[in-house]
Amino acid sequence: MTLISGTISVHGYNKHMEVPQTGIGLTVVLFVMCASVVWISGARLAYIADDLADRFQLAKSLVGLLVLSLATSLPEVATTLAAAVRQTQDLVLNNLFGGIALQTAVLAMSDFWARGAITNYPRKANHALEATLLVFLLSTALIVVSVGETFVFMGVGLGSALIALIYAGVIVLLRRYDGQNDWVPVDLPDPEELPFPAPSGLAGTSNRVLFLQAAFACLAILVFGLLLVVFATRIADQTGLGEGFVGVTLLAGATSLPELTTTITAVRIGAYTMAISNIFGSNLIMLVLVFPADILFRGGPILQNASTTVLLSLSFGVAVTAIFLTGLIVRSKPKIGAFGLDSVLVLVVFLLSILAYYHVR
Template sequence: MDVQFASNSIGAMLNFQTFPFWLNIILFILAGVTVWISGTRLTAYADIISDRKNWDKASMGFIFLALATQLPEIVTNTTGALHGNGELVLNAMFGGMTMQTAVLAIADIFIIGTTTLSFAARKSINLLQGVVLILLLSLVLVATMLGDTVVFWHIGASPILLAILYILAIFMFLDYGKNNGWSVVNFSEDIKQKANPKDKRAKDSHTTKQLYLFSGLASSAILIAGILLVQTAESIATQSGLGASFIGVTLLASSTSLPELSASIAAVRLGAQSMAISNIFGSNLIMIFLLLPADMFYLNGAILNSVNDSAKFALVSGIVVTAIYVIGLIVRKSQTFLRMGMDSIAVLIIYITTLYILYTLRGV
């Protein structure tokens, strides 16, 4: 995400630039802790609800967790589009996809035992989600290369088509999860992870209605604290003199992925590896769907026509890192290096390389 994006896209809110540097630091830490705790608890609630309702955990991650953890970015992206920052919105959306996928590499470290995330995830629906994500990202890339055509008001044809395909994909995933599809059978029981007993007992004592209520409260906390996190990170980067630097931009971009990171780590600690992967793939697919509301709020024509080279490169990077995890889910190697699978290591390397190239293209 561009450093200027937060201040431009949320201009109607408080100006944190006028706050003392120390106060922004405190607010940033408090917001980060709130997002982390809320994301962790939301994942635990989703895990218990899926057990009680016999819902597929991967579908819960794809729809429930992905939507909740994307709430802050939904607000910042749509508001940015309303302010006419189409180029910055697209760079934030597409540039964040690789970072969100890299979250899986961090979650891989927290797998209990000597195995990898790709090996421990047994649900074939993750493969389906990854392939669909690659397909839709490829269509977005084609649309940015050929240009978009306005078909209604100032809205382009591509976001409408992509939104329809996203909705169809959701129904396909739900149907696939309902019928269970196929799953890995040569899976040792000793690899299955158990939730923290204390945490599990505490949350399993709530009624299902209470879990729904607590999930709503946790989602609201992620929304409010997530926006605060972005704003204070932007102010800290500017006030410290790092605003235009690689470190400053990375600080701001990293803060936007904190909800996904906390939810994904919590999921693997609960033994819900498929939910963790679905959360990230689902978050990236929601980004594609959000092109439509962003285009609706962008009043200067089809928003995809404001794409630049860095956004196109970010799309290619998103396709590559997703393909790497799809390969990892097929090959299913359990060997680890630095507590990660080779697919996660490759994704981290590509992510770091992508950061360097993106900020070079942006002239930072």
Template structure:
């Protein structure tokens, strides 16, 4: 742990929790505004919301994970960085389940019509499976201290983005039942940002992204200090408290997207965020000077990887069979994701 060097060490647990809450609130509000802004940009530019969610929105909302992970490895805490990233993958999938509670009519998994949304989810599974394999076989440095595994994962991400770009307009697969088709075409909208100019929308998006970025710089230091003060350790803090907080942009943007009925963008944002999270292993590895970062995957991180594969598979199955059975305000696939996420947290607490 590097919590002893943190500037928050002199504060009490209560004070640090308050600071943590303030930073989390700033991330939440910025993320919510960002979703409205990106939806308005998509409306004006006529860019597909699936692409906007997969690339643009996902990249910006991943800023906290990028900053916190790089900050952690720069201080020599590889375990916190790895567990934050892999725990974030699980948390962001649970985010979709929470966002679906705000849907009055219809379900998230019945909204997408383009196969790229489903494909982006399916591409997450082999990426996480490869990481799980590397955790057992070990990684080897090939470029100074950067591991072969991190480079392979980054190349895989680039190939996946090329693949998704090329299938954006293909109609090789489409569902028969399209209950939310009129919504996805923008005929039913309630976004107050539609009246702003494109230049203003982009400017406000940059400002929201900077707020998320700056808050992410400080929140990792608070989390490390809390890990020391509470005695929970960096592994459990990484996969729970820190992952939860750095996933707030995804949660707030997903809920905001649901409110303006941009359901496809909400799903694409989460799947895109998880793909980018995996790609970020390369820059994180570059900042980690103690050898390949993937050699620091501990039991908690391995459990998080398995959980990420399992939860992603549930949503992909939901996108295929498009169930309509709701439970506690959620579609059955979202309910199962949230339920097994809680089971995963319990297991992670036991193995911390």
């Protein structure tokens, strides 16, 4: 798949879809339209995933980690691989790593719908394990970026391959750990008192129709996620903000819309563990995407000579994940309004990250 100057084409086919050049105003409008489709499709996926978990008696944390996170990461997959083919290193890395702090902030915002700190809800320690392993992977990427690739094979760095290998081990470990070591939740609200009730209306829908709806939603996320990278790149050029700042803010935000809408929807229907695992699982996927991006990027190891923004985004990713890890371990914590203290700290750190990105742009 190739993406050059606003033209998307697929090798092996004569037909191609051209995206005409647009002014800044129309570019922003088209960007918002694509993001809206991604948002709506992501919300539908949350309902479908919750319903399928109930029908097939699957743990919702597992569905969030392995299924929902993969589906909602399709924009990251599309934009990352397309940007890697275009040889735009900054856009690839800032989109991936910048989205980690952003998506963790999304989880923090869900406290409003959860009626208290969402980190009080998990009954198992597997979410704390997810956060711990995510910090380990982020630290590994940070070390590789800081030290540089010491071994390169056919243009692919050892560091990105190591991240992919560790990711595989993480998924195996989390799968084996699921169902063990129960924790006791505290301060759980009455399910009847949940605000903003959001019935899915899927009770009478057949499994076949549910799977078809899920496939259609995933396709919409993939196609419009791919278009997002075209318009985000144009906005970077037309505004003069640069691909680094746009990648770590605007593009990362747009491609994180499925995580935002699925997380909020999951919390509204009481699927708290699925919401948490969806975010942590998506963050893990964004790290492992470095490996296929490295294969497609022909300018050398993609983690080599990364910008200061990349280092900052990894560091902020470690910070916000560590805060939530602490929140998962400390079961009863102070609240500020509807938000737990850990969520407030995550949101503060995220806002500071935006200022830092702008400062070094």
